[in-house]
Amino acid sequence: MSKIAVPRVPSKRLKSKLSATPPAPSTEPSAAALKIRPVRRADLDAVIEIDTMVTGLEKRAYWNSLYRRYADAVATGQHFLVAVRGDETIGFVIGEVRDWEFGAPPCGWVFAIDVHPQARLSGAATQLLKAICDNFRKAGVSKVRTMLARDNTLILSFFRSQGMMIGPFIPLELDLEP
Amino acid sequence: MKLQQNTRLALYSLLEFAAAPERQISAAEIAQKYAVSSHHLAKVLAELSRVGMVQSVRGVGGGYRFVGNARRLTLMDVISRFEDVLPAENVGSQQTPVGHALASVLSEIDEIARASMSSITLATMLRITERQQQGSR
Numbered sequence: 001m002s003k004i005a006v007p008r009v010p011s012k013r014l015k016s017k018l019s020a021t022p023p024a025p026s027t028e029p030s031a032a033a034l035k036i037r038p039v040r041r042a043d044l045d046a047v048i049e050i051d052t053m054v055t056g057l058e059k060r061a062y063w064n065s066l067y068r069r070y071a072d073a074v075a076t077g078q079h080f081l082v083a084v085r086g087d088e089t090i091g092f093v094i095g096e097v098r099d100w101e102f103g104a105p106p107c108g109w110v111f112a113i114d115v116h117p118q119a120r121l122s123g124a125a126t127q128l129l130k131a132i133c134d135n136f137r138k139a140g141v142s143k144v145r146t147m148l149a150r151d152n153t154l155i156l157s158f159f160r161s162q163g164m165m166i167g168p169f170i171p172l173e174l175d176l177e178p
Numbered sequence: 179m180k181l182q183q184n185t186r187l188a189l190y191s192l193l194e195f196a197a198a199p200e201r202q203i204s205a206a207e208i209a210q211k212y213a214v215s216s217h218h219l220a221k222v223l224a225e226l227s228r229v230g231m232v233q234s235v236r237g238v239g240g241g242y243r244f245v246g247n248a249r250r251l252t253l254m255d256v257i258s259r260f261e262d263v264l265p266a267e268n269v270g271s272q273q274t275p276v277g278h279a280l281a282s283v284l285s286e287i288d289e290i291a292r293a294s295m296s297s298i299t300l301a302t303m304l305r306i307t308e309r310q311q312q313g314s315r
Contacts, residue, residue, distance in 0.1 A: 150289060160302045
């Protein structure tokens with residue numbers, strides 16, 4: 001019979017998870033309803049601000065390029081959606097249908113999703129994911145995939161909470177010698 | 179990935195409690211459902227109570243109640259109370275080139291397991307259970 005571990009004092013991190021009361025959102029929820037719609041040029045500054053806040057890197061050229069390729073590109077299976085509350089863009093999701101890459105039949109791929117830290121815990125990311133999955137369904141695919149860093153526990157937890165499970169692929173990498 | 183019996187009992191118990199947070203559930207009820215000894219289960223529940231994940235309720239109709247936050251507590255939070263989850267240190271044979279190479283391959287699997295367990299909350303686990311039940315009907 002295995003032994004119970006030697007008692008250890010619960011860490012501060014664990015103690016914060018023991019409250020039965022869920023943490024309140026960082027800001028008061030706005031009275032305005034949340035809308036999910038395709039991105040517009042005017043949303044880009046907010047998208048860049050959210051991404052910069054989360055990643056620590058401002059990638060303005062990258063986002064401008066992404067906007068040029070993904071805005072108004074539904075016909076080619078590309079989707080760039082934003083979550084808007086009132087007149088504020090508070091989140092985004094980007095993805096596309098990819099055919100036969102890595103040997104897989106056509107499926108939807110989500111390769112970016114985020115919500116302004118002060119607007120989290122209000123269901124925005126859930127609605128963003130639902131919206132892009134609805135678009136994937138309309139495009140005729142029945143599976144959605146994503147990939148993320150294994151130490152990104154926050155987003156991993158989110159995708160898990162939405163029902164995603166580990167897929168049949170293994171990402172591999174190699175350092176290229178100069 | 180194999181979990182020790184105490185760890186599995188802890189997870190089973192917590193998920194039963196978290197699925198019905200308004201209920202007081204006795205150790206005997208869980209022991210019967212999972213075909214384990216109440217005495218053994220009591221030790222596991224004592225540890226869960228000590229760290230504040232469940233609360234024992236004394237008196238007639240007593241039992242245990244879930245008092246954690248199912249949306250924040252992860253499987254790793256529970257597992258780490260009962261098992262050594264730290265990466266293995268490179269000692270002895272692992273300090274040879276072959277030992278080191280094998281350790282690096284095995285650590286890939288450990289890292290994925292750790293990431294999975296750390297990202298699945300009790301609330302998510304309950305949803306997975308529900309989905310699988312619906313799928314099997």
